[in-house]
Structure formats: C-alpha cells, structure tokens
Amino acid sequence: MTVQRLVSSTSDDFERALLRSARGEGPSPQAVRKAAAALTGAAVLTGVGAAAAASGASLASKAAASGAVTKGIVALMTPWVAAGVVTSGAVIGVVTVVAHRADVEVLAPEVSASAPYRPRGGVLAPPRAAASQPAPESSAPETIEELAARSVPIAPQPSASAPASASAAPPPAPSASAPLSSAPAPEVRSSVTDEIRAMDQAREALASGKSQEALALLDRMRHDFPRGALSLDAEVLRIEAYAASGRRVRAIYLSEQFLQAHPNDPHAPRVRSMLAAMSNR
Amino acid sequence: MVHSHYRLVWRLLRWLGVPRNELDDVTQDVFWLASQRMDQIRLGSEWPYLFGVALRKAASARRAASAYGSIVDLEHYDAAASLPLPDQQMEQGQARELLYEVLQGMSEDSRLVFALFELEELEITEIARLLEIPVGTVGSRLRRAREEFSREARRVRARVAFQGRER
Numbered sequence: 004m005t006v007q008r009l010v011s012s013t014s015d016d017f018e019r020a021l022l023r024s025a026r027g028e029g030p031s032p033q034a035v036r037k038a039a040a041a042l043t044g045a046a047v048l049t050g051v052g053a054a055a056a057a058s059g060a061s062l063a064s065k066a067a068a069s070g071a072v073t074k075g076i077v078a079l080m081t082p083w084v085a086a087g088v089v090t091s092g093a094v095i096g097v098v099t100v101v102a103h104r105a106d107v108e109v110l111a112p113e114v115s116a117s118a119p120y121r122p123r124g125g126v127l128a129p130p131r132a133a134a135s136q137p138a139p140e141s142s143a144p145e146t147i148e149e150l151a152a153r154s155v156p157i158a159p160q161p162s163a164s165a166p167a168s169a170s171a172a173p174p175p176a177p178s179a180s181a182p183l184s185s186a187p188a189p190e191v192r193s194s195v196t197d198e199i200r201a202m203d204q205a206r207e208a209l210a211s212g213k214s215q216e217a218l219a220l221l222d223r224m225r226h227d228f229p230r231g232a233l234s235l236d237a238e239v240l241r242i243e244a245y246a247a248s249g250r251r252v253r254a255i256y257l258s259e260q261f262l263q264a265h266p267n268d269p270h271a272p273r274v275r276s277m278l279a280a281m282s283n284r
Numbered sequence: 285m286v287h288s289h290y291r292l293v294w295r296l297l298r299w300l301g302v303p304r305n306e307l308d309d310v311t312q313d314v315f316w317l318a319s320q321r322m323d324q325i326r327l328g329s330e331w332p333y334l335f336g337v338a339l340r341k342a343a344s345a346r347r348a349a350s351a352y353g354s355i356v357d358l359e360h361y362d363a364a365a366s367l368p369l370p371d372q373q374m375e376q377g378q379a380r381e382l383l384y385e386v387l388q389g390m391s392e393d394s395r396l397v398f399a400l401f402e403l404e405e406l407e408i409t410e411i412a413r414l415l416e417i418p419v420g421t422v423g424s425r426l427r428r429a430r431e432e433f434s435r436e437a438r439r440v441r442a443r444v445a446f447q448g449r450e451r
Contacts, residue, residue: 006401006408006423006426008401008402008405009430010402015434015437017437017441018433018434021379021383021386022383022402022403023379024376024379024382024383025295025299025380025383025403027380028295028298029291029294029295030290030291030294030307030308030311034294034308034311035290037308038290038312038315039290041312195379196444232376232379
C-alpha cells in the first residue's frame with residue numbers, strides 16, 4: 004500500500020508548516036550523551052568493538068588499532084549494539100555516542116569520514132576537534148541558492164572536513180546543510196502566517212506568468228524568513244520560477260543541489276521529475 | 285543502539301503527550317527498563333520492544349500529569365499564552381508547540397497512528413506489525429486521524445488568529 008504523506012499532499016500551508024516543524028524536534032545531543040553514558044557507560048565502547056567484529060566492518064581494525072576498546076568489561080548493551088549494526092546500519096549512531104564522550108579517546112573522525120551514514124534527522128558525529136565545543140546551532144544555514152552561487156561545488160552532506168551542525172535541536176529542515184558561512188544571520192522575521200502569505204504571493208506571481216516577480220518575492224521571503232517553516236517549499240518554487248523564466252541551467256543546478264541535500268524530502272519526487280523534464284529538452 | 289533509538293523513542297513520547305520537561309527522564313526510563321529485560325529481547329526486535337515500553341510509559345506519564353493538575357494541559361496554555369501576534373515573530377519552536385497542541389486534541393488511537401506515519405514516516409506495514417493490527421485497520425485509522433488533525437489544525441489556527449486580534 005502506497006500512501007502519500009500529508010506533508011506533501013495537503014494543500015493547506017498551515018498544516019504543512021506544522022508537519023514540517025516536527026522534523027527539527029528531538030532531544031539535545033547533551034541529553035543523548037548523558038543517557039548513553041548513564042545507561043551504557045564504558046560498555047558502549049566494548050559494544051563498538053563487538054559490533055565491528057560481528058559485522059566484519061573495517062571498524063574492527065580501527066577499533067583495535069586505536070586501543071579505545073576497553074577489554075574485560077561486562078558489555079551490558081553489547082547484543083543490542085551488535086544488532087543495531089547488523090540490522091540497521093546504526094554504527095554511526097553508536098560511534099556518535101562514543102564521540103560525544105570528549106573525555107574518552109575515540110575514533111569518531113575516521114569513522115564518520117569513511118561511513119557517511121546519516122540517521123533520519125539524527126545527530127551526526129562531529130570530528131574530534133569539535134567534540135569538546137558546543138555545536139554551532141545558531142549559525143544561519145546556507146541555502147541552496149547561496150551554495151549555487153559558489154564557484155566550487157560544496158557537498159551538502161557533512162564530512163570530516165565540514166563539521167555537521169544537524170543537531171537534534173532546531174533549526175530543523177534547513178539544518179541539513181553544513182554551516183559554511185560565518186556571516187551574521189539577517190534579522191529573523193518568521194511569523195508562520197506572514198510566511199504563508201508571502202509564499203502565496205510568490206505562487207500567484209508565478210501562476211500568472213510573472214516569473215521574475217516570483218523570484219524577487221522569493222528572495223525577499225528568504226531574507227525575511229531565513230529559517231522559515233516553508234523554506235524548502237520556497238526552494239522548489241524557486242526552481243520552478245527559474246525554469247519558467249528560461250534559466251534552465253540555473254534551474255537544473257538548483258534541482259541537483261536540492262536532491263543532493265534533501266534526497267528524502269517529500270518534494271524530492273517532484274524535483275526529480277522537473278529535473279528529468281528539463282534535462283530532456 | 286541507545287543513540288540510534290533514543291531520538292525515536294524521545295520523539296514518540298513527545299507526540300504521545302509526555303510533557304517536555306519530563307521527556308529525557310521518561311526516555312531514560314524506557315531504556316533502563318529495556319536493559320533489565322535484555323535476555324528476553326531477540327536480536328532485531330529491540331525497536332518493537334522499546335516501542336511497547338514507550339507506549340506504557342507515555343500512558344503512565346499522561347495519567348500522572350492528569351492526577352497532578354493536568355501538566356500537559358498547563359503546558360499547552362503556557363505555550364498558547366506566549367504566542368505572539370500572527371504578524372510578529374514565530375519561530376519553528378512555536379510552530380512545534382502548535383503542532384503539539386493539535387496532536388493533543390486528537391484521540392489516542394488516531395494520534396499514535398498519525399505520529400508514526402506522518403511524523404516518524406514509518407510505512408503502513410511497519411505500523412501494522414508494531415501495533416499488531418491488520419494493514420487495513422491502520423489505513424482506516426490513518427484516514428480518521430487525518431480528519432481529526434485537519435479539524436484540530438483549523439481550531440488552533442482560528443485560536444491563534446483570534447488571539448492576534450485580541451492583542
């Protein structure tokens with residue numbers, strides 16, 4: 004049975020804004036770290052070793068080489084950790100817990116570099132250098148448009164050289180991009196109702212054939228609501244506006260950036276279909 | 285395992301009405317209880333087990349909140365009271381508070397299926413397995429849940445608009 008999610012099928016912007024807001028909800032990294040420490044303690048480290056051995060992953064050699072795996076500790080959680088790795092590929096999840104223990108020698112950077120697994124909206128393992136520093140939660144996320152403006156393509160997925168900021172705390176959807184810009188964020192003006200109104204105006208402009216006006220409205224919207232609940236909807240509309248204005252290359256580029264940053268977003272199928280249509284012209 | 289499931293359990297408890305200030309404690313309780321039953325949990329069945337424990341803990345937290353002056357409801361009204369005018373700033377966090385308010389207006393069965401499908405993005409078949417009910421029942425509950433969600437969303441939206449005019 005295939006049923007579309009309401010977030011992508013509803014025509015009500017208010018409902019969509021509410022549903023989208025759920026994506027940023029979650030425990031703080033500190034809470035997860037605390038819980039993991041309380042529940043598993045050093046056993047987690049043993050769990051990593053056991054998991055690696057069980058899965059036959061390259062982690063085994065790294066864990067052994069790092070000497071971080073404690074030996075002889077009763078591994079309370081070991082079966083679960085091993086199961087998590089075998090059944091759901093949650094090795095990064097486990098390693099993240101370890102990585103957050105700044106007082107323990109761990110192998111997080113190597114692991115996150117070799118296994119770019121991102122749990123759904125979850126917390127990613129920061130490189131060791133960042134482990135003892137607070138996550139850059141307040142940085143304004145770089146938008147697709149800004150990414151597109153750069154001459155050097157930048158992978159939106161976090162890597163060892165681009166510390167991930169996708170903490171469980173807000174901001175939600177846009178936080179999928181790494182905080183690449185240190186410029187101060189513009190003053191946030193983010194009323195949901197204002198944002199919906201702005202989105203409607205941009206849609207109407209595009210529907211009546213005024214693609215340039217739509218783009219200008221979307222630019223203003225981005226400035227006014229940099230972390231808005233409809234920011235991804237606005238990016239999709241921007242792609243449509245560029246395509247409608249004849250700037251096909253720009254539209255294709257933005258589509259690819261969108262799909263790379265948000266492959267599982269409810270808008271992704273639509274963007275893929277637009278991309279296919281534009282590429283086949 | 286703790287990390288990979290912690291967020292899921294925490295979010296589920298949140299959608300099911302556990303007050304925010306108790307979420308970390310209740311989530312830890314879920315894992316602690318599960319850790320006491322480790323020998324009974326089959327490999328690959330960790331999530332269904334945690335899910336069952338989380339449902340019971342959520343029900344118990346809701347009962348406690350109700351017994352001690354409806355903490356959940358007070359939290360709603362606090363959030364509602366702090367809502368700005370519609371034309372003032374409203375951050376994502378406040379949108380989430382509205383979502384939370386909408387969810388709490390739904391019936392328990394609807395809220396659970398809605399949270400699992402719409403917010404956690406599980407598949408219908410996964411939900412059927414978790415709840416041990418037929419796929420068709422999940423589908424009908426989801427339809428009803430969406431109706432309730434839309435109704436509650438309209439109510440909350442009207443309240444926010446009204447509050448905006450009052451100020």
